[in-house]
Amino acid sequence: MSEYVDEFPALVESLFQVPDLGKLGISQASHPPRFLMLYGSLRERSYSHLLTLEAARLLRAMGGEVKVFDPTGLPLVDSVPDSHAKVQELRELAMWAEGMVWTSPERHGAMTGLLKTQIDWIPLSEGAVRPTQGKTLAVMQVCGGSQSFNAVNQMRILGRWMRMITIPNQSSVAKAFTEFEEDGRMKPSAFYDRVVDVMEELYKFTLLTRNVSSYLTDRYSERKESAEALSKRVNQRSI
Template sequence: MFADLPQVDPALFARPDLAKLHAPLRAAHPPRILLLYGSLRPRSFSRLVSYEAQRLLQALGAETRVFDPADLPLPDGAPESHPKVQELRELAAWSEGMVWTSPERHGAMTGIMKAQIDWIPLALGAVRPTQGKTLAVMQVSGGSQSFNAVNQMRVLGRWMRMIAIPNQSSVAKAFLEFDDNDRMRPSAYYDRIVDVMEELMKFTLMTRDVADYLVDRYSERRESAEALSKRVNQRSI
């Protein structure tokens, strides 16, 4: 098997095991979903879409938290001990999935959205707050439909080692989609948000108990083995 793979360590290389994708014990608690939005406007449509998503997720059986980005400092503009930074990081660690909703501004996600993601590190010691967690991305725009922001957030989600679900939502002319009570009117846009939240729940339920196995990597196993070997050799000297 390894004759043609001379650079592979056979002790660390293994075929994917279907049995390990079936968790012996399934978590009984509701899926924990964190929602982030990317605007501070008094009537923020990304926030209103997030609230609609939150209602749907709760109806689908999730436990949810919505992070308010007001008073979150710019990345590197304050120490990591800042209360809003700590709040965001604690919520990221708590979550098993996320929903990111941003307005599209100048053909991209907003700086407010990016700042929140930038404050969530790839690793906090031995803990990786985002790795293996599910992600749904949505955007709102003031003009015609676009997908620039959701495409950017997908790139970020992959960089954060998250499982970005296939479906997504883009709400065009969002100012026309909400009534005077800030509730979304019936439309194909609303139906798509229902689709996205339903899919997020399914993917979260399917992956959360086996997330560690899904993101277990040969290169990282090799690094860990080499580090352990080095520590053993140092102690024996």
């Protein structure tokens, strides 16, 4: 780096890092990959819930540990203190998870308020810990009519904002009311095959990244901010 320093006068050379593939050695963790599932409807027969449960079965069959959050009783954001029991439950699950699945109906061309409320209750940072940064994410939606992608596209924006590794594949199930049996199981179809693809890809990305997510999300700007804060504290103590 030193031979190029004159080309980057705004750069703090000591904090700049050349990516090192040697730091990406993948080792087996001591526990199965952990997944949190969120869905966006409280209807008695909620197709986003049924799709979530189908995806959860697949992740468990692959060897994952899965928890599905029940949003019943979760209040609107900022309407209650963070100490509310449902808020704490959701945040603890977000901290526990190494990957997430967000599934929403498309309502008025967008994700539902219920799904957005769940995401909004998860902070970008909690003390020195970031509940979502570097964790994997898969997004899915169910449609009442023809296939569309408005909800998954919105959730992708949110995933990036939450600093998550949002996998390339996604699922959008058209006319969801025709795709499930009376017992709630999903019928064989190309839509089902896509759900299998998405969960398989999520599982693989989680295995690849969960042990190195702190390295993958290590940022020059944050190293610089930390170095400046440390320097400021040292200077204050020396006065």
